[in-house]
Amino acid sequence: MILDERKAMILKAIIDDYIIxxxxxxxxxxxxxxxxxxxxxxxxxxxxxxxxxxxxAQPHTSAGRVPSEKxxxxxxxxxLKSPEVNPEEKAHIEDYISRRSGQVEDVIRAAADMxxxxxxxxxxxxxxxxxxxxIKRVQMVPVDxxxxxxxxxxxxxxxxxxxxxxxxxxxxxxxxxxxxxLTRELSNHTLAEVRQIFARVFRDMSMNRRLLGGVMKAxxxxxxxxxxxxxxxxxxxxxxxxxEYSDIEKAKNFLTLFENKDRLAAMLKNSGGMQIxxxxxxxxxxxxxxxxxxxxxxxxxxDYASGTLGVIGPTRMNYRRVVSMMDFMGNVIxxxxxGNTNEV
Amino acid sequence: MILDERKAMILKAIIDDYIIxxxxxxxxxxxxxxxxxxxxxxxxxxxxxxxxxxxxAQPHTSAGRVPSEKxxxxxxxxxLKSPEVNPEEKAHIEDYISRRSGQVEDVIRAAADMxxxxxxxxxxxxxxxxxxxxIKRVQMVPVDxxxxxxxxxxxxxxxxxxxxxxxxxxxxxxxxxxxxxLTRELSNHTLAEVRQIFARVFRDMSMNRRLLGGVMKAxxxxxxxxxxxxxxxxxxxxxxxxxEYSDIEKAKNFLTLFENKDRLAAMLKNSGGMQIxxxxxxxxxxxxxxxxxxxxxxxxxxDYASGTLGVIGPTRMNYRRVVSMMDFMGNVIxxxxxGNTNEV
DNA sequence: GTTAGCACTCATCAGGGTCGAGTGCTAATT
DNA sequence: AATTAGCACTCGACCCTGATGAGTGCTAAC
Numbered sequence: 001m002i003l004d005e006r007k008a009m010i011l012k013a014i015i016d017d018y019i020i021x022x023x024x025x026x027x028x029x030x031x032x033x034x035x036x037x038x039x040x041x042x043x044x045x046x047x048x049x050x051x052x053x054x055x056x057a058q059p060h061t062s063a064g065r066v067p068s069e070k071x072x073x074x075x076x077x078x079x080l081k082s083p084e085v086n087p088e089e090k091a092h093i094e095d096y097i098s099r100r101s102g103q104v105e106d107v108i109r110a111a112a113d114m115x116x117x118x119x120x121x122x123x124x125x126x127x128x129x130x131x132x133x134x135i136k137r138v139q140m141v142p143v144d145x146x147x148x149x150x151x152x153x154x155x156x157x158x159x160x161x162x163x164x165x166x167x168x169x170x171x172x173x174x175x176x177x178x179x180x181x182l183t184r185e186l187s188n189h190t191l192a193e194v195r196q197i198f199a200r201v202f203r204d205m206s207m208n209r210r211l212l213g214g215v216m217k218a219x220x221x222x223x224x225x226x227x228x229x230x231x232x233x234x235x236x237x238x239x240x241x242x243x244e245y246s247d248i249e250k251a252k253n254f255l256t257l258f259e260n261k262d263r264l265a266a267m268l269k270n271s272g273g274m275q276i277x278x279x280x281x282x283x284x285x286x287x288x289x290x291x292x293x294x295x296x297x298x299x300x301x302x303d304y305a306s307g308t309l310g311v312i313g314p315t316r317m318n319y320r321r322v323v324s325m326m327d328f329m330g331n332v333i334x335x336x337x338x339g340n341t342n343e344v
Numbered sequence: 345m346i347l348d349e350r351k352a353m354i355l356k357a358i359i360d361d362y363i364i365x366x367x368x369x370x371x372x373x374x375x376x377x378x379x380x381x382x383x384x385x386x387x388x389x390x391x392x393x394x395x396x397x398x399x400x401a402q403p404h405t406s407a408g409r410v411p412s413e414k415x416x417x418x419x420x421x422x423x424l425k426s427p428e429v430n431p432e433e434k435a436h437i438e439d440y441i442s443r444r445s446g447q448v449e450d451v452i453r454a455a456a457d458m459x460x461x462x463x464x465x466x467x468x469x470x471x472x473x474x475x476x477x478x479i480k481r482v483q484m485v486p487v488d489x490x491x492x493x494x495x496x497x498x499x500x501x502x503x504x505x506x507x508x509x510x511x512x513x514x515x516x517x518x519x520x521x522x523x524x525x526l527t528r529e530l531s532n533h534t535l536a537e538v539r540q541i542f543a544r545v546f547r548d549m550s551m552n553r554r555l556l557g558g559v560m561k562a563x564x565x566x567x568x569x570x571x572x573x574x575x576x577x578x579x580x581x582x583x584x585x586x587x588e589y590s591d592i593e594k595a596k597n598f599l600t601l602f603e604n605k606d607r608l609a610a611m612l613k614n615s616g617g618m619q620i621x622x623x624x625x626x627x628x629x630x631x632x633x634x635x636x637x638x639x640x641x642x643x644x645x646x647d648y649a650s651g652t653l654g655v656i657g658p659t660r661m662n663y664r665r666v667v668s669m670m671d672f673m674g675n676v677i678x679x680x681x682x683g684n685t686n687e688v
Numbered sequence: 689g690t691t692a693g694c695a696c697t698c699a700t701c702a703g704g705g706t707c708g709a710g711t712g713c714t715a716a717t718t
Numbered sequence: 719a720a721t722t723a724g725c726a727c728t729c730g731a732c733c734c735t736g737a738t739g740a741g742t743g744c745t746a747a748c
Contacts, residue, residue, distance in 0.1 A: 024740095024741090026740065027741075028740085028741080038690080039690075040741090041690075041691055042690060042691070044741090044742070044743075045690090047742095048742090058742090059699095060697085060698060060699070061696090061697050061698060061741085062697045062699075062739095062741045062742055063698080063699075063740080063742090064740080064742090103507055136487070136488075137485060137486060137487070137516075141481060141485075141497060142481060143480070143503070149495065151495065153485060153487050153493065159487070159493060161503070163447055172481075172524070176520050236603075237596060237603070240592065240596045240599070241596075245592075246592050248584065248589075248590050248592060248595065252581060252585070255580070255581040255584070255599075256581055259580075259581070368709095370710050371710075382721080382722090383721070383722050383723080385723070385724095386721060386722070388710090388711065388712075389721090391711095392712080402710095404728085405710085405711070405727090405728050406709070406711055406729045406730075407709080407710070407711090408709080408710065408711090
């Protein structure tokens with residue numbers, strides 16, 4: 001089912017045109033393109049074949065042709081090798097992001113904005129899964145009579161905190177001592193392992209059972225269990241600039257998507273572990289994305305944790321640019337976030 | 345320029361109807377309402393008067409009448425006294441929000457969601473201005489070789505943090521000692537005063553000049569100066585459900601508004617210190633809000649700090665409900681956030 | 689195998705007619 | 719004097735129509 005060279009060339013021309021104009025492409029238009037040395041009639045015959053093969057579709061009898069998802073798929077697969085981002089742009093992006101020192105949230109925020117800006121589509125970045133991170137320090141800071149802020153510093157400089165209740169008579173020296181102890185016990189373990197470790201600690205030392213109970217509860221509840229996904233969205237309204245979203249219903253559907261961040265994160269993450277994954281139109285499970293394409297990539301933090309970044313645009317998006325941009329951006333994020341992390 | 349009773353009644357009927365239907369209201373419609381004992385003809389005469397007085401407008405000759413901003417203003421002023429939120433709803437909201445323990449961010453997030461949900465308009469809440477908060481504790485937690493997380497706990501349990509650079513040979517005991525010292529020096533002062541205090545400390549003790557320099561720089565840069573406004577938005581897409589936003593251009597304008605949070609915060613905050621302020625249509629400075637109304641209220645945190653909450657909806661919004669909801673919500677937030685704060 | 693020619697299709701748009709909601713005015717009623 | 723009924727008038731919404739033009743498929747000529 002491989003296309004001969006001329007068909008492929010014509011199909012490519014049609015897709016290229018459609019990516020820009022979002023209008024059905026006619027035979028005349030194709031034949032006028034440079035590099036295409038055939039008359040409209042010839043093109044028509046080929047287009048007719050392509051339609052039969054399922055690569056093109058006609059919105060109505062006397063309209064031009066529109067590429068099908070199958071066509072995009074072919075196009076995308078054939079194009080992935082040849083990236084295209086100019087060096088100045090790269091430098092600019094890297095500079096902007098690296099200016100955000102440290103905090104993972106900030107880096108991701110900056111990256112999402114840059115990605116949306118560079119592609120002119122909507123971008124989404126999911127922070128690394130927290131359960132898989134290794135704890136480096138645990139520290140409690142008194143906030144109030146009876147409450148303290150528990151801070152967990154993990155590898156890769158990702159920091160999580162939660163308010164916990166403490167006994168009223170606890171001094172800050174006391175808290176410090178306990179923090180040191182917890183750090184000793186927990187460091188180098190993942191958050192997911194915390195529960196078992198606590199079980200052991202509880203047996204070993206009877207000290208401050210009540211406080212430890214509170215700490216453990218907070219860790220489980222706030223840091224492990226229902227921790228909402230950390231997910232950042234850039235350029236939410238970018239897609240409204242494209243004609244396919246001039247229908248208010250579609251726009252609304254699309255925008256509501258971002259209100260449920262957990263679902264969004266879930267969707268982004270099942271990219272099957274591919275380095276770069278592209279889902280076109282109906283290849284997406286979510287209804288609101290049925291006429292969008294979603295390009296996702298993975299970035300790494302240190303040696304174990306990883307996160308996902310994605311771009312959502314119309315099916316006729318500029319895949320070449322998006323893919324290379326994602327590739328580049330993934331590397332930048334990895335570099336920024338792993339830079340912090342010296343060994344554990 | 346006060347309206348006689350009948351005119352007022354007719355005007356109110358028109359506004360009430362328009363709030364629901366978003367369609368020009370005709371004399372017949374008004375006359376059919378219960379409580380209005382007049383024929384369409386009579387109503388027409390009154391409506392004609394009201395138009396002359398500037399309370400009504402006609403989109404075109406043979407259409408019904410539409411309330412002007414002046415009418416809304418009158419309506420709103422006359423209605424502010426009589427709140428309307430049912431007790432179960434109140435209980436539900438209070439319960440939902442109080443479930444978010446502690447962290448200011450969480451409370452505000454929850455409140456914004458609730459507010460948007462209860463009103464079916466878009467809600468905005470600005471966190472208390474950080475400069476005016478009093479410091480309760482300063483604590484540094486080592487993160488990495490050469491970097492630490494500085495945490496500033498302020499009154500009202502609002503917590504700010506920033507990554508700072510520290511000398512490589514700093515131990516955690518060392519950091520703890522310095523934290524204690526900083527806490528002693530800074531507690532009970534506002535962030536805005538930090539600079540002067542540092543000047544004094546610098547003279548008094550020569551210890552660890554380099555670290556202190558870093559701390560001070562971080563405080564100034566990250567916590568005082570360009571700290572972006574903490575602002576939370578709920579129900580961004582809610583307004584898309586109203587016919588006045590079925591125009592994609594308007595929708596886009598409106599949505600882009602939320603991308604510049606600083607401007608948004610600035611606008612919310614200049615409500616002239618009123619308890620509840622309502623800006624209708626052109627009373628708003630921002631173009632994107634020219635055909636919206638903005639209702640803002642103030643909440644307090646402890647005795648000194650305060651923040652703003654707001655609802656954005658179409659000019660024909662249900663003012664009665666929104667106002668009473670804002671009033672209630674402001675109190676809930678105040679209570680939640682001040683509850684934490686025992687004396688400093 | 690390629691192309692020119694031609695009849696055919698169909699979305700888009702402007703013009704024109706009808707319909708109905710709503711008005712303003714005038715005259716009749718209370 | 720206030721209210722109401724009646725009526726002519728206005729104007730947007732809707733539907734139908736025909737013209738236009740982009741684009742197609744087929745056939746015959748090159």
